[in-house]
Amino acid sequence: MLTLDDLRKEAEAGTIDTVLVCFPDMFGRLLGKRATAHFFLDSVVEETHACDYLLACDMDMEPVPGYRAASWDLGYGDFVLKPDVGTLRRCDWLEGTAIVLCDLSDEAGNDLAHAPRQILKKQLARLDEHGWTAKMGSELEFYVFNESYESARDNTYDNLAHGGWYIEDYHIFQTTKEEPLIRAIRNHMDRSGVPVEVSKGEFGPGQEEINLKFAEALEMADRHTIYKNGAKEIAHAWGQSLTFMAKYAFEHAGNSFHLHSSLWDKARDTALFPDEGDPNGMSRLFRHYLAGQLALFREMTYFFAPYVNSYKRFQAASFAPTKAAWSFDNRTAGFRIIGHGKGRRVECRIPGADANPYLAYAATIAAGLYGIENELELPEAFSGNAYEAENVPDVPKTLREAVEALDKSEVMRAALGDEVVDHYVHTGRWEQYEYDRRVTDWERVRLFERG
Template sequence: MTTRHPKLLSLEQLRVKITEGEVDTVIVAFTDMQGRLQGKRLHGHYFVDHVIEDGTEGCNYLLSVDVDMNTVDGYEMSSWDKGYGDMEFALDFDTIRLLGHLPGTAMVQCDLVWLDHKPVVQSPRTILKDQLAKAAAAGFTALAGTELEFILFNTTYEEAWRTNYQDLPAANQYNVDYSIVGTTRVEPLLREIRNTMYDAGMNVEGAKGECNFGQHEIGFLYDEVLVTADNHAVYKTAAKEIAAQHGQALTFMAKYNEREGNSCHVHLSLRGKDGELVFWEKDKRSATYDQFIAGILATMRDFTLLYAPNINSYKRFAGGSFAPTTVAWGLDNRTCAVRLVGHGPSARLENRVPGGDTNPYLALAAMLAGGLYGIEKGLKLEPEQTGNAYESDKPKVPTTLREARDAFAQSELASLLLGDDVVRHYTNMADVELAAYDAAVTDWELRRSFERM
């Protein structure tokens, strides 16, 4: 089983660092619907004197806005009629870490609860913790890893905004997949991100180049599911901040251009409460493992909204792209939505549907919900997909946000496994994005129509 990273701080260690002047700022942060860290920066002594005991709060609109932080209609938990009240940031003192790229700064992640201390059930971290509780009740613990890709540019975020994100200079001018010389070109940034994340309490594996120009991946060791999701959110934010300090910009968006998109392959396995193997028996997969896979496949289309939450997410799903188009599983087969890798203690499944824009809490919660459902119902696993899944007759992954939204909203399983409140909340999130996109006039339309139509 995993052990707590030695670089993470205890509450008492944080107190000492604040008292001695080593830390003067504490970021209190939660992860919002879009997978972003939101919160506030607190003076260290105020944090020690008041927040540790009394807590801190924020407006409940933070889980009811669009990407631009505009308040929008349709959310039951927060509205003008309800007055946009507060919710409490419930500090999780197991998540205290130093952020070496920000002088004198530590971070504490948190859950969201109402002022009567009841959980905000629509919060991504709460949704994941609910599924972890179900796993524990069934006698399981869960381990996960997320493989997050990004594209790096030799420009600032401000300049990218000013030029409307057009013709940005990629940090590499050719495919640097596994290339040492290609990654050496950007190693100063990659090295700082790796070392900063290690010092922030993450078990860093390494970095490698990817296929798109300027595309890279930094990998982290498998860990307990909640730890992995927390680390994912911190890493994603810190990587952008460190890039900005280098005068560069990087994006995790699922599909930046017509070349390869940014994936976030999610690896997941179960263990027993004492760490015993669950997915493997002697020299073969266990029945429990097969049922778990079957459950993920059975819920794949219904839960795609939680794996691919944005309009842009669906641009990844194309034949021959290494992003899946069919709901199928295979042994070490990268053309399938679910790829099985490893054996014995390393046996795990890889969900290849999520992109770099996925919310890790929601993706992992969906996988656990589906897999546990498969175990509970004893679902039978369909035959393995061999060969090219892109050319198979298997069911297709939704190809648009609208299709995924409808599958989720109409899913009896989603309501059963996640709850009606969660289904309505994230259906509305999709509706907000669809309405915004439907109202937009794109560069593609302008180029095709301005003169010639």
């Protein structure tokens, strides 16, 4: 990490000349500007501006009608980017570059309620009222391809050269073939204030996972977002490509984002989930927290799976969950309890690698607080193969189903605010609308000659 004094010294020495001034958009992408280091220190460190359509557009950057926060009728004015200097760090994979993340406000200084970073900060403020904080860990899977993004696009993302041709889960030999790129990502991240623990092969050909060190929720969401952006940029520099798409191909495993969470006493930095006197090592607080997750899983699934494609990942016997069971160290369940002592935590296996971490974390905290504040009782743990369970509720099967569950959720509206829920319900419905009117390759193959 860098302080402003560090940046000033490096700018004077000429070792850092550029600062990426960024914010996460609705899709978890980094948007923003490149400032010269001296101008950042002279001016941008206080604030800069960007068009408010950036939180009211789709993945293609097309302005979407129907948002209350920004529209043609409102003139698409500016919002304010205020750098959070605590996030300032070296961007090691780019020469002479640092990066800082920003909070967003309107011109009057009011937080933008629908900005992902602000949504998470609001839930962390609710925890703070209890004297607690949340610590999170993101496990992200992705596929590696031995061709560039340009080549992949020219081939319409079909018949791409995978980094490997067979399942490489925990394989050393196959991951050695991918190691030049993966090592570069690990080391660049480690030197950029995004600490890495390990990397490993995953359940698809050319599929990898790099585990980041867990952290306080906002810091972890920042690391997650910088990591995804940086990994793509590093792959691009190597003439390769990678994808975090939830279900890249019908025949291959999906890309997961296993979301690990626990609550801690903020002042004492002690874990609140373990209870050595409990037969399962779970405190009553943990039980209420987990019960909240189970009670609200349908209502928060949109924040775990924000695209039509996301739901194609939920396939039986694929290591992606189809049932919202909780269990001890059971990878068929949607909620897996793991760890010991201060490492006791819940791993939610529902999110895909395409999810926005700020929104996923915020929904997780909101659900956990609902369970705690209402002292919800936890049902008995599930054991066995959850894929075949008959009396366990299903994870939503479609984006349409998840969006409707969020729209009707009184609890999520109370926790996040109507303005936020309406904004993201509109985003989800637009995504569904765009998909519904498109013609797919599958339809052409099925119907061009035979239909």
